[in-house]
Every structure is written in structure tokens, then in C-alpha cells.
Amino acid sequence: MAEKDNKITLTALVMMIFTTVFGFANGTVAFFLMGYSSILFYLVAAVLFFIPFALMMAEYGAAIKSDQSGMYKWLEVSVNSKFAFIGTFMWFASYIIWMVSTSAKVWIPFTTTFFGSDQTQKFAFLGLNATQTIGLLSCLWMIIVTWVSIKGVKGIVRITSLGGLAVTSLNAILLVISGVILALNHGHFAQPLNSWLSSPNPSYQHPIGLMSFAVFAIFAYGGLEVLGGMVDKTKNPEKTFPRGIIISAIIITLGYGLGIFCWGISTNWQSVLSSPTTNMGNISYVMMRNLGYELGKALGLTAATSNVVGLWFARYTGLGMFLAYSGAFFTLTYSPLKTLILGTPKELWPKKFTKLNKQQMPSYAMIIQCALVIVIILIASFATSDASNFYNILTLMSNVSMTLPYLFLVYAFPKFKHNESIAKPFEVYTSHKWTFIISWMVFIVVLGANIFTLIQPILVDGDVKNTIWMLAGPILFGALGAVWYQVRERNLQK
Secondary structure, eight states, rough: OOTTOBOHHHHHHHHHHHHHOOOHHHHHHHHHHHHHGGHHHHHHHHHIIIHHHHEEEEEEEEHSSSSSTHHOOOOOHHHHHHHHHHHHHHHHHHHHHHHHHHHHTTTHHHHHHHHOOOOOOOBBBBBOHHHHHHHHHHHHHHHHHHHHHHHTEHHHHHHHHHHHHHHHHHHHHHHHHHHHHHHHTTTSSSSSOSSSOOOOSSGGGHHHHHHHHHHHHHHHHHHGGGGGGGGBBBBBBBHHHHHHHHHHHHHHHHHHHHHHHHHHHHHIIIIISSSOOOTTTHHHHHHHHHHHHHHHHHHTOOOHHHHHHHHHHHHHHHHHHHHHHHHHHHTTTTTHHHHHHSSGGGGGSOOOHHHHTTSOOHHHHHHHHHHHHHHHHHHHHTSSHHHHHHHHHHHHHHHHHTTTHHHHHHHHHHHHHOOSSOSSSOOOOOOOOOOOOOHHHHHHHHHHHHHHHHHHHHHOOHHHHHHHHHHHHHHHHHHHHHHHHHHHHHHHHH
């Protein structure tokens, strides 16, 4: 852990990066979409995105220290205030999309906890189909979470921390149980090992589909922007931080690779994952239930008993994921909004938006945010009748919106490096030439991944609607940010 001077050591830094970035569900989604070949994508994403981008965030954080401003201040001193506001607004908007997505997905682990499988696709109420019912439940969830967050209830954090421990334990369960199954089955893999360069998923066998998976690999390394503020708290940052980033990248990449590899021990794609009811929302629970079932079979238990084992594996996963989703939701309901309002100039906001209540929450702004999320949920849920497709669209929307703000940070980085008025106590990129090359390499990787994700539904599935859904959020919020800044600036000038 930390030394007597309270500086973060290399080991503590690696653990911090790992817990921030690594996600259990990323491995199950990767296996569902690409099988074993997803390991190669995760490796390439680590080299072309994770390491160079993380080191950029470290330089930003070391040079521009601010508890509130963060991304806005980084972009403002590098480019200008308008660019900074639009970039920060789109970063905030990505969490709006995340809330829309997660408020629907949270009911999957909730029903799995009680029934052992996803029951949301069977929801029907007063003539409403499953997606419409899920939409209404999502609105109810959003209202409850916003109300509780405004009140500043802290007890929720203790409960949801259990979810974090449960989800972390899922990785250990996967590794240990997969090893037991492999030994009992005498080295036999459920998914043949001859498919390292091709996907078993029909939607991802086309070259466009393969390239569109890159956005999932980038998303799996998300969360790096929050690490920038850790540089000045690290012991010997010039040496420790680059080492920590590289070691973390190796551990996280190996963790994803080993996890995906282990899923092939228990899960045969065609027999377990090809069902139309299996989607990116419930994939983790489907695969964990199958893991328990295969353990029972390998131990020689009856099919009925093996099924019970699988049910409890799924229930444990559902409970852990529900608590983890809840914890993240309660935090992200106010944290990005608070950063946006307090991190940008107060003059850009009406007084009601910046006013904090007794619990130091921007209550009025949170109510407006809640209303906005509810509107988007209702539009999305009443626009499609296919519950499985609904979850897939929400996942893609979230991935695209969460990765696009990275483009603002990467684009601004060479300008940040050229600004000699900014003191830079920590530097990894010392050559202007290589700074330019690496920045544009990362920019093209992120942009290309998103472009392929957007065109994949059109070229492979002939479905324009999914592309429109993924584009709608970033375009609308980007335009809204630009218009808002322009209007508020004119009002200030008057």
C-alpha cells in the first residue's frame, strides 16, 4: 500500500488501475461476439489505445491539477473554452446514455437473482409488450435512485460495496471452476480451439463486423480519464506511473485473455449462446449458469441436480451484478453532473443549476437530468418490440457514447504539449514528432472503431435503425452543448 508519506506505491497504483478498468462482463460479451478471436483484439487495443492513452491522461493530470474541473480544464488550456465545454458536455452525455442503458439492464440481474435466469423478455403488463414494460420499470428505477441520491443517503454505499466484492469473486470462481471442469473432462474444451481467427457469431464473421468489435475492446479499457489526478499522489511518479500503466495493461490484458479462454472450457457457442433470447444484456448470467451446469455434469451429478447448481451460480451472479449496478448508478447519478456544473464556469449555467442542497447535491439539476433520461428511455423502449434487440441497441449506444469523448482528449493532447506556458512536471512524451504520431494513431483507432460499429448494422444486417440510435445520442448532445454554450455566451456579453 502507501508509504509513511502517504504516496501511492507501484503495487497500490497497479491495483487501483486494475479495479478501475477491469470488468467481468467485458469477457463474457467478448466471447459472445467473437469467441477466442476477441483475445487478439484486446491485446491490440492494449498496445494501440490503453497504454498510450493512459500516459496522456497522466500528463494532463500532473500538469493541470483541479478537484472539480478535470477534463474541462485540460481541454480549455489546450484548445479553447468552447471546445472544452462541448467535449465535457459530450462526456457528461455519455453517462446519460449509460443511465438509459443500465436502468433497463438492471432488471436482468434482479430477476436472475430470484429465478436463476433472465425473465425480462417475458414481461407483459396491461397490454404492454416486454420492452415497454421494461421501459416503465426503468423510469421508476431512475426516479427512485434520483430521489435517494438527492437526499444524500450514504448507507447505500455499504450495501453496494458487497456487490463489488461479489463481482470480483466471479473472476476467481470462473478460473477455479473452469480448471476443475477441464481436469474432470480430461482436457476437453466445449468450444473447439481451432477458431482463433474467426467468430462463431454470424453477425461478426464479416470484415466490417470484425472491425466494429474494436469499440468493445476499447470500451473494456475505459475509465482511464479518472486516473490522471493520481500522478501527484504517486511516489516517484516519473518512474512509477509509466511502470504502473504498463504492468496494469499486461495484467488486465492477460486477465481478459485468460477469462475468455476459460469460457471456452464450459461454453459451446452453438449449443449455449445461439438462442435468440441470448443478448448482450443477459450474456453473463447465461454463461455463469452454464458454468455451474457443466460443473455438475463433470462431477457426475444428474441433469436435474446439475441444473440446480447452474441456477445458484446464476443467482449469485445476478445478486452481485445487481448490487454493483446499484452502487455505480447511485454514484453516477450525481458525480458526472456535479463535475460538469462545478467544473465549468458558473456563468454558463442558470443559478438554479449550480445551487447545492444541504447534502451538497445539485438537486434541481438532478431532477432535470432524471426527466431527460426518462424521456429517452420511453422513446427507446416504445420504438422496438424485440426485447433482445432492445438490450443490444442499448449496449451499442453506451459503447459509442462512452468512447467518443476520448477523441476530444486525444485531439487536444499535441496542442497541450506545444503550450509552453503550462508547467509539465511529469512527461513521458518528450518528442513533438512522436507525440503527434502516437496521438493521431490513438485518434484513428478510436474513430475507426466507432465508424465500423456505426456502419456494421447497415452493411451486415441491413438495419439502418440501429445506426441511427447509436448516432442520435452523440449528435444531439454535441449539438445541444454547442448551442447551449453559444446562447449562454451571448447572454453574458449582453
